[in-house]
Amino acid sequence: MGTQGTRAEQRKQTRERIVEAAAAAFSDLGYHGASTREIAARAEANQGLITYYFRSKDELWKAAAGRIFSQLKQRLDQRLEEVADEDAREQAREAIRQFVGFVASHPELFRLMVEDGNQSNERMHWLVDERLRPMYEDFKRVHGRFLPNGSESTSAHAFYAMAGAASLIFAVAPECRRLTGLDPTERSAVQAHAEFLARIFVP
Amino acid sequence: MGTQGTRAEQRKQTRERIVEAAAAAFSDLGYHGASTREIAARAEANQGLITYYFRSKDELWKAAAGRIFSQLKQRLDQRLEEVADEDAREQAREAIRQFVGFVASHPELFRLMVEDGNQSNERMHWLVDERLRPMYEDFKRVHGRFLPNGSESTSAHAFYAMAGAASLIFAVAPECRRLTGLDPTERSAVQAHAEFLARIFVP
DNA sequence: GTCTATAATTAGATAGAC
DNA sequence: GTCTATCTAATTATAGAC
DSSP states (O other): OOSSSSHHHHHHHHHHHHHHHHHHHHHHHOTTTSOHHHHHHHTTSOTHHHHHHSSSHHHHHHHHHHHHHHHHHHHHHHHHHHTTTSOHHHHHHHHHHHHHHHHHHOTHHHHHHHHHTTSOSHHHHHHIIIIIHHHHHHHHHHHHHHOTTOOHHHHHHHHHHHHHHHHHHHHTHHHHHHHHSOOTTSHHHHHHHHHHHHHHHOO | OOSSSSHHHHHHHHHHHHHHHHHHHHHHHOTTTSOHHHHHHHTTSOTHHHHHHSSSHHHHHHHHHHHHHHHHHHHHHHHHHHTTTSOHHHHHHHHHHHHHHHHHHOTHHHHHHHHHHTSOSHHHHHIIIIIIHHHHHHHHHHHHHHOTTOOHHHHHHHHHHHHHHHHHHHHTHHHHHHHHSOOTTSHHHHHHHHHHHHHHHOO
């Protein structure tokens, strides 16, 4: 039998549609602005299914945010293994290029992080402990290799400077278009942004 | 007569309390998350006064966001005049330092920008046309002076990279503390961040 | 599994007393 | 100007039919 039709497959597909729609809606409208009705409508699913598959709106948010971070980690891990033989500076530059490429097509990552990072609520604690910390440890390893004399706080400044510099232009793409005329989502703009950051962060 | 007691003064003070509380609440909780009841409670004012002084929640948001941008513009204009005699690179570095200092004590600026910059709603259009554009023109002038060969799109990349790199760490300060142990709001951390950015953006 | 219907809360905005 | 009380609409979550 095919991949369609079995109950397990149907479960998975419906759940996946809802998680994907939730990530987009939370990113577009904010946590409170994205109603479960709106999410269900985007997923072309019934509102009751959100309670059925997830216990609450909070749990749905965790599923949506967690999924994006997992995708990023997977992409970075894979790429970093491929360039493990290059010298430290080129590894760092490649990590920046990959990160920029990811946030360009997944601006939700940044928007969710900014919305919740300001408050000491449970969603933030969960995000830091479960998803962000492993990535930050990876960053420190790469960063420490090409800047051996850096302190712990040097890494923190560099991490947030890099993340912010890479993401903002894509997170506010409609604003950027209106303000500057540049469409940051175009392929050439993504590449230009990546090269700009690789050059200034790893001179 | 003193500054207290007159009706005009009372009006101004109450209005100001509400605008200030609104900026903090919108920043903390997002536009939809910040209820007018919550804002009134923070301002120690009655909820009905929000309708009395502002027509709607949207108008209140504009007053709050507009006020922050005006404060930033005032600070940058003043400082740029003071260093008008320095060479172009030092002017650019000083502008970065001032900008970092401002967003460190006003992380609302960045949070409001990120929340609305993603959607083509009326709030975003208003923010870009009324507040952001004059600041971007100033940025291009300073930027073009120390990088005379830069194109229009170069300015756009640099503008958003700088704004993001400067702001994120302060906008998610509680998250940064939990993740890295560094408190970005400390005086020394603000200075360190400013110098880090001044060095990498204006080598 | 997916649906409709609805209960319980909370939202922005308004009316009118003082 | 500031207050209380309230209207209408939208929210999350639940109950139960199919």
